[in-house]
Amino acid sequence: RxxxxxxxxxxxxxxxxxxxxxxxxxxxxxxxxxxxxxxxxxxxxxxQTPGVHTVKQSMKEDQFYMKKIKVMSQHSSNYRDQTVAMVKTKVIRQQVAEAEVTHMRTK
Known part of the structure; x- marks a missing residue:
């Protein structure tokens, strides 16, 4: 006042x-x-120095970004694992399909 x-x-x-x-x-x-x-x-x-609200907001943003990076790294790791598994199953399915084709030809 x-x-x-x-x-x-x-x-x-x-x-x-x-x-x-x-x-x-x-x-x-x-x-x-x-x-x-x-x-x-x-x-x-x-x-002017930043106020309490600004400091708290920046702390919240930092924590949010840290959590986001953690989730993204886990997701990319899971995605990488899923991609490797999909490639392996694709190779196995191709081998099974080739085996069925050769089995059908031998009959």
Missing amino acids: LSQPPSSSTCNSNPASSAMIQGNSESFQNNSANNENSKGNSSSTWK
Whole structure:
């Protein structure tokens, strides 16, 4: 909640707090002027640190990607095994078919 300047505040009668408010507003104005002057200088620009939500979201994404990679590697392994098994069964079926053909020719 933004505090109002001491001149318009009716409930703020403490001189120490009004001086603190004036000091805060002066430092804010000085920082604004400094930021406007330093916009061209990229090394002095201030970057906001990521918030808690952003950090948690990135952690969730990392965990999701790790799980995805794990599932994909298992799937590719299973797929590889299935492909090898299918090739073996194909070879066996071809051998059986050839044996049946040779058996039929000998009769």
